[in-house]
Amino acid sequence: MKRLAPSMLSADFAELKEQIQIIETSGAQYLHLDIMDGHFVPNLTFGAPVVKCLRKHSKMFFDVHLMIEQPEKYFNDFVSAGADLLNVHVETVDDLPEAVRQIHALGVKAGVTIKPDTSLSAVYPVLDQVDMILVMTVYPGFSGQKLIPEALQKIPELFRIRQNGGYRFDIEIDGGVGLQNLRQVMETGVDVVVAGSAVFGAADPGQACQEFLTIMQEYDRA
Ligand code: DX5
Ligand code: ZN
Numbered sequence: 001m002k003r004l005a006p007s008m009l010s011a012d013f014a015e016l017k018e019q020i021q022i023i024e025t026s027g028a029q030y031l032h033l034d035i036m037d038g039h040f041v042p043n044l045t046f047g048a049p050v051v052k053c054l055r056k057h058s059k060m061f062f063d064v065h066l067m068i069e070q071p072e073k074y075f076n077d078f079v080s081a082g083a084d085l086l087n088v089h090v091e092t093v094d095d096l097p098e099a100v101r102q103i104h105a106l107g108v109k110a111g112v113t114i115k116p117d118t119s120l121s122a123v124y125p126v127l128d129q130v131d132m133i134l135v136m137t138v139y140p141g142f143s144g145q146k147l148i149p150e151a152l153q154k155i156p157e158l159f160r161i162r163q164n165g166g167y168r169f170d171i172e173i174d175g176g177v178g179l180q181n182l183r184q185v186m187e188t189g190v191d192v193v194v195a196g197s198a199v200f201g202a203a204d205p206g207q208a209c210q211e212f213l214t215i216m217q218e219y220d221r222a
Helices: 013-025 048-055 071-081 096-105 120-126 154-165 182-186 205-217
Strands: 003-006 030-036 061-067 085-089 109-114 132-136 170-174 192-195
Touching: 003 205, 013 030, 013 048, 013 205, 048 061, 048 071, 061 071, 061 192, 071 085, 071 096, 085 096, 085 132, 096 109, 096 120, 109 120, 120 154, 132 154, 154 170, 182 192, 182 205, 192 205
Parallel strands: 003 030, 003 192, 030 061, 061 085, 085 109, 109 132, 132 170, 170 192
Antiparallel strands: none
16 A cells, blocks of 8 residues: 655644644554754754654654664664654665664664665665665755656666565655655655655645545555
8 A cells, every 4th residue: 555654844843743643634654754963964853752752642653764873873762762664864874784683673664765866776785674765856854845856766766676576665755745746756656655845834734645645545556
């Protein structure tokens, strides 16, 4: 089943509990949580204590996107706070298989993420270990940017790699996805769609989720 992962980054942070309940009621399966440290990306967001507070109010799958240097230092904090999956940027770790192993050892799913200018080959060492590969289609740091078409092209390539190799990872896209380009995005074979401004920036975030999901369901495998 295709899954929608609204990114909390675009939500009203004074109303987080209500905002995430709206998207959950509207059918979103994942909550995408963007963790930024002001070093790996030029922006600063929130940490594990916020994830922990939200965990009490939601049953959604918590998809934590770590845009931080030395992410290994924080794996345990985010898992203890209630993360279901940790996505690490390949650019931030020296030993990717070891980072994936550490995440799995904490009992959650492991994802690896690549920036738009990072080659797909960076994830090859962990194709048979990861649960998720997240392809960034904007430069990480901010919501509301325009999707980079060249980065999108990596997804059909990854889809073919998965098919040919018999791998099991999900493919996730993050950055610049909206209702206006959703069909083009779904055609790539992606499984999980992150949407920040297109959901929380909409006049009615619940309705936006429903509109996303209606289109995405057309692409579910029979
Ligand atoms: C950007 C973040 C994204 C962001 C997406 O660094 O990783 O998750 O919230 O926002 P939109 O969907 O508006 O591009
Ligand atoms: Zn993200």
